[in-house]
Amino acid sequence: MTLLAVNGLETTFFTREGEVRAVDGASFTVERGQVLCLVGESGSGKSVAALSILGLVPNPPGRITKGSILWHGEEDLVRASERRLRELRGNRIAMVFQDPMSSLNPYLSVGTQLIEVLELHRGMGRREAEKHAIRALGEVAIPAPESRLRQHPHELSGGMRQRVMIAIALACEPELLIADEPTTALDVTVQAQILDLLDDLRQQRGLGVLFITHDLGVVSRMAERVAVMYAGRIVEEGHVDEVLVRPRHPYAEALRRSTLRLTGERLPKLPELAGLPPSPFARSAGCAFEPRCALRVEACRSVAPEERGLTLFGRSHRVRCHVVLAEKEGG
């Protein structure tokens, strides 16, 4: 069942220096009980795409300018009222942010921050919500949950805070969890614990997860499907085995080559991708990756490639590249 279908999403920031199209026609879907990883470098539009889903892009200066975000295949969140979005946020669609140090309110106790979503979305009374909150903290493996309710964020470690964030996000048993680099700010041990926790919850509850990261190690561990984002567009999307092991798009291929493999041999020097991502103020009419691409042809400069399916191993796999598609069509 498709929980969320984002189609041709375009989110633009109208700044004094000009228009910035942070998300430029991105399409992806999240299924029930499935993890979709959105990967890409800083500034590729991952986070803005996530915020767009919840209608949380700061406006002004930002606004969704095109496309649709279908919830359960029918309700378009781009057109939904603020009131309806508030009903969904934290309730059916929850979000966990990158930095647990600053994402929790330092002035309020853990209990208050957890209980308020239960009171708001579940209409629970104080006492019932408190009981529920203790259970929610227990579920994310926080020891001594009763005594945590009265604690404040500064009294908790980074890993504990992110668990609290996750407990808050999952308190109302959402169908979709958007996790925006939830482990980037944590050390590797804690990171592994949090990832295991999310994976357990996904399996137990059939939670759909949109997982945003730039860490390919995390991707291979978490995801079933991966979407690679570059300059506001999804350049390749497919099953994790295909996209990580045999990427088709030249950018995804460059990403793959830049990761380390522990083989026991002397480590080779990692190849790097020459050049910089295009300026967000000057997007070309053609493929955004064209200036850095080794495979570029004449058409890349003037015509933006469409997303087209490639069928590999019988799974859907989409690539946005003239050269790859020409090869496929040519046999």
Added chain:
Amino acid sequence: MTRFLLRRIAWLVPTLWVVVTLVFFLLRLAPGGPFDGERAVPAEALRALEAKYHLADPLWRQYVDFLGGLLHGDLGPCFRYPGRTVNELIRMSLPVSMLLGTLAMTLALAVGIPLGILGAMRHNTWVDSAAMTVSMLGISIPRFVLAPLLVLFFSLKLYWLPVARWESWRHMILPVVAAGLPAAATIARLTRAGMLDVLKSDFIRTAHAKGLSERAIVVRHALRGGLLPVVSYLGPGFSGMLVGTLVVERIFNIPGMGRYFVEAASNREYNLVMGITLVYGGLLMTLNTLVDVAYAWLDPRVRLDEK
């Protein structure tokens, strides 16, 4: 918390002693005396007066006498108002100033905080610009201009309110407004800046992602942090207000402490200056302690008991 308060109270006494001692000797060092005026007092009368008030005694003797009196809560006689003691003057005038100051500060908070919140919530809209223009005017117009303008309009043109004096609640309105509005303007700007700062935080984005309404976000998540600048202003602001009403008290002929403030110093009313110093110093220290307590109450990261 209790230990913090006890420590603060224990510090109050030595601090006030240092302040009082400094002021005592500085005043005596200043040229002139309490009975110097445009017309010289006859030498004989002057000697009699100085003997009566022990002003001819050696300085150390006067200081010891003063401290002795202080220990009994006696600030000594007043030179200009014969038969009156400093204690009496303060007892009569301080409550009036306190009432005026408290009412004015209440008004300032009641007007300034909502105005500041409104400005922050409607940041960069005409509402924000309007609120901030009004508060800029409020800060720029001195009380000695604002007060006569209020009198001119509300008393002399509209005949709504009395021109001066301090008798019924109707007499209080104009002085309270004149004393409170400039503070309201300051508070509005502080609130707006504080709220804007907090509203930019990551945890406000989290609150939005939880589905909370704008109102709940402002009231529950932003206000505490946003009001911290106002709270730190309140300590000196409030004690300043009690004294700053001096101009207002003059204009409305209010029998508060303000008029003694300048008079006492320029007339070398030694005892009265000491009394006012004590009141002001004690008040300032008490308010600063209260501000610290309020800070700890608002921000759980602040711990009072730790060194």
